[in-house]
Amino acid sequence: MIEKSEENTNKSNTTFSKEVIDLWNPSDLEVAKFERILTPKWKNKWAESKIIHGKKILDEIPFQSRWKVLEIGCGIGRLVSEFSKTFDFVEGVDFSESMIAFTNEYLKDYENCKVHLNNGIDLSNLHSNKYDFVYSMITFQHIDSKQVIESYIGEIHRVLKKSGYIKLQFMTPSLNSMKDWGTRRGYDFRSNEELLELFSDFNVELEIDPTQEKWIWVRGQV
């Protein structure tokens, strides 16, 4: 079990502030769902959100049902549960003990899903060359350290199989849309080029979402 703050470190000595740890460890499931993961406007639309966001993630990905899939920052397993219908095996990581506890309850009847508590920095508890597809949504926008984002991208490369796919959501660079987000604020990339530089080991392109211009997706392959 990872202790909060002091032990929540890795080789890079990155630590998370108490405010960040507290933010992502809500004790109430409704707060987790509609204040941390989605916004209150999604109340009564949880099931719909899974379908809409699930489709967006798989858009332009030539997926196959036999794939092993991994989510970075899985929250309470909203998308893991959605993709359990599509894929043979779906896993998730999250650095929040509360979210992982909620997920284990939420996914208790799903046999093809598994979630892992990680250190918030890397995927050192996961095997190399295991996954066909790694995705992430509404997570990198909350990570305020470029070093941590870079660490995750290197780790995603490690855990993917040869020719494995990625679909990762970020905030569109240079819009400065996170300026009032306080503790939730992630690292603000200055340009698309600065973001793409992190993917030099991948073959990727950027995808703009016309329905949500604040978001940009990195889609591609190892």
Ligand SMILES: C[S@@+](CC[C@H](N)C(=O)[O-])C[C@H]1O[C@@H](n2cnc3c(N)ncnc32)[C@H](O)[C@@H]1O
């Ligand atoms: C807004 S929620 C999104 C959850 C899920 N992706 C979804 O769309 O339903 C963001 C999640 O990212 C997790 N998270 C934030 N920073 C993280 C980090 N450095 N490493 C792993 N998980 C992180 C939080 O604990 C939270 O569960």
